[in-house]
Amino acid sequence: MREEISRYQRKLKLSTNLMDIYPAINAQSHEEFLLELLKKLCEDREEKRRIRNLNNAGFQVLKSLEGYDFSQIRFPESLLLHNLESLEFLEKKENLILYGAVGTGKTHLSVALGVQAINQGKKAVFYRVHNLINQLETGDVKEVNKVHKKIKQADLLILDEWGYLPLHQEGARLLFDIISSCYETKSVIITTNIEFGKWKGFLFDEKLTAAIVDRLVHHSHILIFTGKSYRMTNSLMK
Ligand SMILES: Nc1ncnc2c1ncn2[C@@H]1O[C@H](COP(=O)(O)OP(=O)(O)OP(=O)(O)O)[C@@H](O)[C@H]1O
Numbered sequence: 303m304r305e306e307i308s309r310y311q312r313k314l315k316l317s318t319n320l321m322d323i324y325p326a327i328n329a330q331s332h333e334e335f336l337l338e339l340l341k342k343l344c345e346d347r348e349e350k351r352r353i354r355n356l357n358n359a360g361f362q363v364l365k366s367l368e369g370y371d372f373s374q375i376r377f378p379e380s381l382l383l384h385n386l387e388s389l390e391f392l393e394k395k396e397n398l399i400l401y402g403a404v405g406t407g408k409t410h411l412s413v414a415l416g417v418q419a420i421n422q423g424k425k426a427v428f429y430r431v432h433n434l435i436n437q438l439e440t441g442d443v444k445e446v447n448k449v450h451k452k453i454k455q456a457d458l459l460i461l462d463e464w465g466y467l468p469l470h471q472e473g474a475r476l477l478f479d480i481i482s483s484c485y486e487t488k489s490v491i492i493t494t495n496i497e498f499g500k501w502k503g504f505l506f507d508e509k510l511t512a513a514i515v516d517r518l519v520h521h522s523h524i525l526i527f528t529g530k531s532y533r534m535t536n537s538l539m540k
């Protein structure tokens with residue numbers, strides 16, 4: 303009988319975990335059994351999706367909000383800490399600009415928010431700006447389409463190390479294209495240590511810079527990281 307069940311499971315493309323799920327169900331009626339089974343299959347599918355999203359997000363290291371020290375971050379009036387943690391900005395398709403010196407926890411916070419979003423059933427993708435532009439510049443149509451599709455399907459795009467390396471004119475155009483496609487359709491988080499006034503320095507073109515700033519800053523919250531480098535502090539303690 304188990305073999306036959308397993309055969310139908312494959313045919314119907316039900317979870318391979320079905321074989322473990324159904325014997326563990328304790329039910330008093332057919333309805334109760336069926337309900338419990340469907341519920342468990344649903345949960346199983348969502349959990350697999352969550353793990354897949356986590357693996358595909360592009361995070362280099364996973365980080366969490368737990369134990370994260372917010373004391374050195376200056377919040378704008380438009381955003382409270384608990385609204386940040388509950389990802390309210392995501393529902394409103396608002397952007398976050400995490401600005402501050404090196405080692406102050408910008409990447410950590412962006413990743414932790416991305417992980418939180420995925421844990422809540424959303425999709426997040428993470429790129430270091432330079433890697434993203436390099437991927438888009440490969441000329442490999444299949445690869446480029448894959449990147450565009452990935453970003454399109456995401457609820458949250460995290461662009462790390464914004465402005466850390468200068469771009470070519472074509473790179474800046476590609477970045478504009480991405481920002482423009484995200485405008486009011488999803489949230490973008492950028493981490494940077496470059497103030498707006500100096501963005502032209504790595505985006506090359508004045509008009510393009512203005513257009514990018516305009517789209518990013520409209521519906522956005524700017525968090526200012528005022529602390530000292532965690533990397534420095536940690537290595538000094540050792
Ligand atoms: N507020 C914080 N609470 C806990 N850990 C932190 C905090 N800020 C930073 N860290 C840790 O310190 C290290 C450096 O942080 P992170 O990489 O996020 O800095 P960054 O602001 O992105 O720096 P950079 O501008 O150089 O990229 C990481 O290991 C991170 O986990």
Ligand SMILES: [Mg+2]
Nearest residue numbers: 408409463493
């Ligand atoms: Mg960083």
